[in-house]
Amino acid sequence: MKRTLALLGIAALSMALLCLSLHGATGNAPAGAAVSIHNGFSPDAVAITLGQSVTWTNDDDRDHDVTADDGSFKSGHLKPGETFTYTFNKVGQHPYGCTLHPRERGVVNVTVQR
Numbered sequence: 001m002k003r004t005l006a007l008l009g010i011a012a013l014s015m016a017l018l019c020l021s022l023h024g025a026t027g028n029a030p031a032g033a034a035v036s037i038h039n040g041f042s043p044d045a046v047a048i049t050l051g052q053s054v055t056w057t058n059d060d061d062r063d064h065d066v067t068a069d070d071g072s073f074k075s076g077h078l079k080p081g082e083t084f085t086y087t088f089n090k091v092g093q094h095p096y097g098c099t100l101h102p103r104e105r106g107v108v109n110v111t112v113q114r
């Protein structure tokens with residue numbers, strides 16, 4: 001009987017630790033980064049970890065777009081107030097720009113989570 005109680009105790013403890021570790025894992029993974037578009041991208045360089053996403057918001061009074069140099073992501077025309085979110089599943093530097101205004105450039109740096 002005492003043995004059964006002890007085993008139950010260990011089982012409960014294991015469950016608690018599991019919950020704690022799962023909670024910790026999600027706690028370590030913030031949503032990612034946000035970029036405002038207004039006469040260019042601000043900030044023009046953001047750093048995230050693998051699996052996180054970046055959300056761009058057109059805070060300007062004219063259309064813009066977000067287009068990766070390698071074509072891996074493409075927002076299409078973003079009207080004022082519209083947003084575009086992309087989740088990055090590839091490590092490395094992802095340079096992008098606005099095809100409507102070629103001088104507007106940005107980069108997303110994706111690293112492996114530690």
Ligand SMILES: [Cu+2]
Pocket residue numbers: 040063064065098099100101104
């Ligand atoms: Cu633009």
